[in-house]
Amino acid sequence: AQSVTQLDSQVPVFEEAPVELRCNYSSSVSVYLFWYVQYPNQGLQLLLKYLSGSTLVESINGFEAEFNKSQTSFHLRKPSVHISDTAEYFCAVSVPEGGFKTIFGAGTRLFVKA
């Protein structure tokens, strides 16, 4: 069975500082990996995903994540955060041949302070 661990429940950071949100997963088979973002009072929306190919994936708003198979990690990074990045971020994993289910982590709440 797959599982996802987000190592930090809350991450406070000052505006324009770099940030890393950590995610580790466990699986005995190959996986798809996702980061979703949830802004206040909204549903989740996809930020970026790794399906195959290049291990470094990027989003349109400056986030990136790197799939590290040996460390079973998929950490999310941004070199300079904005106030508008304040949100909850969820790491998720699914198994390509495992049907429809996606397993979500507990979430990391990012607070960006002025």
Add this chain to the structure above:
Amino acid sequence: DVKVTQSSRYLVKRTGEKVFLECVQDMDHENMFWYRQDPGLGLRLIYFSYDVKMKEKGDIPEGYSVSREKKERFSLILESASTNQTSMYLCASTQGWRAHEQFFGPGTRLTVL
């Protein structure tokens, strides 16, 4: 633009009431899901459906049932609401048989008094 809508953003019900949460997607997706979201627990799958009239239990189905009479609509039913079902409920949909990106609705925050 793809869209998943949920019938209510906020709902307040009393213990023992029957509660219906409705979800509609306009993307012609085969698969639909109901999750509940609680602080520190992330999203937990209640039920999902991969076709009309088909349903599968997720990780926490107890106290819930679902209905999918039309492809675009997936309903979550709380047969007899209890206070421990106070939560945020999220509906999502996906295309195809592989678990790629999920498209989420805005959520329904349910309070059971």
